[in-house]
Amino acid sequence: MTTKQSNQAVNYDAVVVGAGFSGLYMLHRLREAGFSTRVFEAGEGVGGTWYWNRYPGARCDSESIYYNYTFSEDLYKEWTWSSRYPEQPEILQYLNFVADKFKLRTDIQFKTRITASHYDEENNKWRIQLDDGTNVSAKYFITGVGCLSAANLPNFDGLESFKGEWYHTGHWPHEEVDFKGKRVGIIGTGSSGVQAIPVLAAEAGHLTVFQRTPQYSAPARNHPYDPEYIRQSKENFNEIKKQMRESQGGQPLVPPTKSALEVAPEERNQVYENAWANGGLGIFSAYYDITINEAANETAAEFIRSKIREIVKNPETAEKLLPSYYYGTKRPIIDTNYYESFNRGNVSLVDVKKAPIVEITPKGLKTTEGEYELDAIVFATGFDGMTGPLLKIDIRGRDGVSLKEKWAGGAHTRSYLGIANAGFPNFFMITGPESPSVLSNMPVSIEQHVEWIGDCIEYLSKSGIETIEAKVEAEEEWSKHCREVAESTLFTKTDSWYTGANIPGKPRGFQIYLGGVGAYRQKCDDVAAKGYEGFALMSSSRTALL
Numbered sequence: 001m002t003t004k005q006s007n008q009a010v011n012y013d014a015v016v017v018g019a020g021f022s023g024l025y026m027l028h029r030l031r032e033a034g035f036s037t038r039v040f041e042a043g044e045g046v047g048g049t050w051y052w053n054r055y056p057g058a059r060c061d062s063e064s065i066y067y068n069y070t071f072s073e074d075l076y077k078e079w080t081w082s083s084r085y086p087e088q089p090e091i092l093q094y095l096n097f098v099a100d101k102f103k104l105r106t107d108i109q110f111k112t113r114i115t116a117s118h119y120d121e122e123n124n125k126w127r128i129q130l131d132d133g134t135n136v137s138a139k140y141f142i143t144g145v146g147c148l149s150a151a152n153l154p155n156f157d158g159l160e161s162f163k164g165e166w167y168h169t170g171h172w173p174h175e176e177v178d179f180k181g182k183r184v185g186i187i188g189t190g191s192s193g194v195q196a197i198p199v200l201a202a203e204a205g206h207l208t209v210f211q212r213t214p215q216y217s218a219p220a221r222n223h224p225y226d227p228e229y230i231r232q233s234k235e236n237f238n239e240i241k242k243q244m245r246e247s248q249g250g251q252p253l254v255p256p257t258k259s260a261l262e263v264a265p266e267e268r269n270q271v272y273e274n275a276w277a278n279g280g281l282g283i284f285s286a287y288y289d290i291t292i293n294e295a296a297n298e299t300a301a302e303f304i305r306s307k308i309r310e311i312v313k314n315p316e317t318a319e320k321l322l323p324s325y326y327y328g329t330k331r332p333i334i335d336t337n338y339y340e341s342f343n344r345g346n347v348s349l350v351d352v353k354k355a356p357i358v359e360i361t362p363k364g365l366k367t368t369e370g371e372y373e374l375d376a377i378v379f380a381t382g383f384d385g386m387t388g389p390l391l392k393i394d395i396r397g398r399d400g401v402s403l404k405e406k407w408a409g410g411a412h413t414r415s416y417l418g419i420a421n422a423g424f425p426n427f428f429m430i431t432g433p434e435s436p437s438v439l440s441n442m443p444v445s446i447e448q449h450v451e452w453i454g455d456c457i458e459y460l461s462k463s464g465i466e467t468i469e470a471k472v473e474a475e476e477e478w479s480k481h482c483r484e485v486a487e488s489t490l491f492t493k494t495d496s497w498y499t500g501a502n503i504p505g506k507p508r509g510f511q512i513y514l515g516g517v518g519a520y521r522q523k524c525d526d527v528a529a530k531g532y533e534g535f536a537l538m539s540s541s542r543t544a545l546l
């Protein structure tokens with residue numbers, strides 16, 4: 001790690017924000033191509049999402065042999081995952097292994113947050129301010145801030161008066177938190193809450209789950225890997241990599257060709273039963289029309305509801321746990337003993353849609369129906385997704401216009417390929433809004449963006465081009481396409497963080513590209529092959545359009 005003082009007025013070819021999956025590979029890619037590159041990371045170590053999200057039960061819900069980098073065959077073969085869905089410490093260990101293998105730490109400055117980045121038009125440079133008061137500049141400014149790194153802490157009255165301890169799943173302390181024997185309340189039943197609840201239930205004296213929207217979840221059925229399975233995956237590295245990159249969701253799966261409605265109910269039920277028994281997201285991907293046709297969706301939704309009724313012994317509790325929105329239109333969840341937790345004597349479920357939370361009190365939490373005394377509160381209340389992490393930085397492009405101003409009408413209206421923005425020359429977003437990102441296997445989408453951006457910067461450098469900037473028309477066309485694809489599905493019919501509905505006052509708009517990883521890669525490759533179609537390439541910051 002180099003010192004903070006050494007940054008005063010330093011200029012780099014590229015500055016990258018964040019040392020998670022995105023930032024680590026971006027640094028490696030640009031350094032290999034000979035560009036001076038500096039990563040700034042707020043945390044004390046590498047890992048990004050996997051550095052911050054260390055709540056009890058945190059684990060990945062993509063299968064581990066696919067949830068890793070594939071840019072290096074050596075790396076793929078050197079690392080061996082212990083199980084199908086490893087826990088957070090193992091994924092963090094993997095990212096540390098990557099940082100060590102490629103000697104990345106020397107170009108990462110930890111414990112440093114970028115507070116602002118302004119484009120200096122005259123000098124064609126990004127002027128970047130750090131929270132230690134120093135600043136640096138760079139020709140290219142690249143964000144690897146993650147899609148889910150701006151925690152959403154609802155604005156409940158009285159939190160400051162609470163006498164107990166409280167935590168947010170996305171900013172979990174590094175020290176172990178002891179819940180033994182305590183009265184713990186958890187707010188939120190998304191992926192984080194559903195993973196944390198069974199683990200907290202096993203430790204707490206009593207766990208009260210404050211649920212606003214019941215969730216569909218399927219068992220993960222995590223298990224240690226058979227060494228032979230690992231051997232085969234390593235042997236088939238190239239094939240797996242190709243399949244993932246060309247797929248819909250970034251997993252090497254054969255896409256479903258059948259409609260849920262064209263098969264007999266008995267056959268369909270058996271398919272769902274098999275998927276339930278195998279664990280993972282098999283139900284979600286069993287038929288091609290689950291997320292586009294209401295009746296097809298209902299078959300999967302009702303199957304999961306039937307499992308909830310079967311698992312949860314108390315019929316009243318089971319009833320409260322039954323979801324009614326379109327299955328899969330909030331992030332589908334996989335769990336380990338989630339519904340089973342509600343059969344424990346020390347777990348109770350409170351429906352806060354029926355009786356909303358009114359305030360946090362010194363002793364606990366008050367809903368419209370009563371007060372719950374608690375020693376600790378866990379906020380599993382999610383994130384300001386996609387745009388939130390970007391807007392935490394004061395990013396300003398041409399004429400001092402901020403990204404916040406540009407996106408005031410909603411992210412969905414303005415980005416080109418989820419990588420670039422008109423008005424923001426030489427600024428790239430890794431897995432930005434309107435790219436497949438969180439609706440795909442993230443490492444696959446991250447690698448695609450990193451490689452595209454790396455190739456682009458190399459091309460600009462070799463061609464003597466000083467700036468690249470998305471054209472307004474290209475941006476509008478891409479955003480329109482994103483909206484059309486989203487509107488042809490059921491995703492837009494549900495309030496979720498995908499649409500920004502979880503953040504009061506956030507402009508609504510579907511923030512993710514649903515056209516699939518393979519098709520999206522093709523589009524990005526075509527854009528590059530056509531000399532960066534849709535971008536203005538300039539020999540200086542405003543003149544001589546090439």
Ligand code: N01
Pocket residue numbers: 058059060061062148154169187188189190191192193195210211212213331352357380381382383438497502
């Ligand atoms: O957040 P969420 P998350 N009063 O937004 C509730 C990824 N992830 O951290 O649904 C009461 O999904 C809210 O209720 P409702 C994954 O992409 C991945 O769980 O808005 N409740 C909901 O129940 C995921 O989708 C992994 O009605 C309030 C919950 O809090 C994304 O991160 C693991 C409330 C928030 O759920 C986010 O997941 C974990 C309020 N005021 C996360 N405000 C893995 O792959 C919010 N809620 C392993």
